[in-house]
Amino acid sequence: MAKKKTSSPRTRSTSTSNADVQLASAEVRYAEQLAFLRAIDQAPRPPGWMLSPAAVVDFICGTRGEALRVPAALKLPAGLPKSLVIPAKFVGSRALVERCVVTLAGERGLMLVGQPGTAKSMLGELLAVAISGSSGLTVQGTAGASEDHLRYGWNYSMLLDQGPRPEALVPSPVLTAMREGKLVRIEELTRCLPEVQDGLISLLSERRLMIPELEGEICSVFARPGFNIVATANLRDRGVSEMSAALKRRFNFETVHPIADPQQEIELVRSRAIAVLADTGLTTQLDARLLELLVTTFRDLRDGNTAEGWSVERPASVMSTAEAVTIAAAIARQGVFFPAQRDPISLLPGHLLGVVLKDNVEDRERLLAYWDGPIRRRSENDAHWKRMYELRDVLEESSEGP
Ligand SMILES: Nc1ncnc2c1ncn2[C@@H]1O[C@H](COP(=O)(O)OP(=O)(O)OP(=O)(O)O)[C@@H](O)[C@H]1O
Numbered sequence: 001m002a003k004k005k006t007s008s009p010r011t012r013s014t015s016t017s018n019a020d021v022q023l024a025s026a027e028v029r030y031a032e033q034l035a036f037l038r039a040i041d042q043a044p045r046p047p048g049w050m051l052s053p054a055a056v057v058d059f060i061c062g063t064r065g066e067a068l069r070v071p072a073a074l075k076l077p078a079g080l081p082k083s084l085v086i087p088a089k090f091v092g093s094r095a096l097v098e099r100c101v102v103t104l105a106g107e108r109g110l111m112l113v114g115q116p117g118t119a120k121s122m123l124g125e126l127l128a129v130a131i132s133g134s135s136g137l138t139v140q141g142t143a144g145a146s147e148d149h150l151r152y153g154w155n156y157s158m159l160l161d162q163g164p165r166p167e168a169l170v171p172s173p174v175l176t177a178m179r180e181g182k183l184v185r186i187e188e189l190t191r192c193l194p195e196v197q198d199g200l201i202s203l204l205s206e207r208r209l210m211i212p213e214l215e216g217e218i219c220s221v222f223a224r225p226g227f228n229i230v231a232t233a234n235l236r237d238r239g240v241s242e243m244s245a246a247l248k249r250r251f252n253f254e255t256v257h258p259i260a261d262p263q264q265e266i267e268l269v270r271s272r273a274i275a276v277l278a279d280t281g282l283t284t285q286l287d288a289r290l291l292e293l294l295v296t297t298f299r300d301l302r303d304g305n306t307a308e309g310w311s312v313e314r315p316a317s318v319m320s321t322a323e324a325v326t327i328a329a330a331i332a333r334q335g336v337f338f339p340a341q342r343d344p345i346s347l348l349p350g351h352l353l354g355v356v357l358k359d360n361v362e363d364r365e366r367l368l369a370y371w372d373g374p375i376r377r378r379s380e381n382d383a384h385w386k387r388m389y390e391l392r393d394v395l396e397e398s399s400e401g402p
């Protein structure tokens, strides 16, 4: 029988240039900022870290428009600028990011929990890239994940042929991170079965992984300094409540909330949508009023009330910032591909239905109630909301079927 090398079920991205991939990894996208921060950062770094805690926070939350300058005595590697403004990537509380960084320098793992689309994965990726220089050591938690995904597996043909040897071991990203002293990301940890999750308990407390099949010294892998775990869990999926108490104690939990400030959310949706379009070679502007209507609608339906104090029935679907970015980019893309369509607001109700009508058929009724309540009231004083109100038919038409 032909020997087949077993492929690892884990995801490990390799560093690829921006040009030939749909979405380059954070280490590639932010290579200049990372190299600059690394060169000027003179604060003490926890063992195994690429940057000091303060520089990690600056990388993620930005330098508030201020340019970081190279100290006169420092000689920078060629090609780096003399000063650089680091833009914010994560919009949210700086204190939250500081707590995340402090946790990762300690003896517990970090668990980011929150509603879908609140940038938990993005925050995990940015932390990994700033602290360890790469975000590729990632395990995607699924219902089908086994212990191998979090610990190690075997190349079975080699195992049968030569017995248990280090060469036959297929390390999980967790094991690789322990050996290399890096952060490993575990996405959607709570989607794994509780008994699989519990494989992390001893590993987090003892900071070593036993491989009983191997003999002698090589049967324990000790984590090098810099190793830690950033896990994410989605509050809409199978609950964090199903995590064992023993595992919960080994993580510090941080909740990532939707963006609190409407103007910040509008600005983020605008800039992310433009960046998404630029990645596909499209350069375009986004209509400011469209963005305002889109983000306001999302926030009202997410929060269950409006800024005016009117109550709104919330749909079962998630009205996340990430979905708002997708709609803004789709409408702008439609404008580029079909330039004859000059009214971007007319496209909004159709796209909104695409987000809202996912989980529950009653959500169409909730959307119509939103149209008949807040949108109708606003339409009395505002031409753009009036235009939205006039598009109510779109919501009903799509229920009629072909
Ligand atoms: N606070 C925020 N700061 C920056 N970007 C944000 C923020 N909230 C949402 N986004 C946008 O949402 C996108 C999706 O975020 P991400 O996939 O990390 O969310 P998530 O919380 O992991 O969602 P899920 O639970 O569905 O996995 C980001 O790439 C970004 O464009």
Ligand SMILES: [Mg+2]
Pocket (backbone or CB within 6 Å): 120, 121, 122, 187, 232
């Ligand atoms: Mg995620």
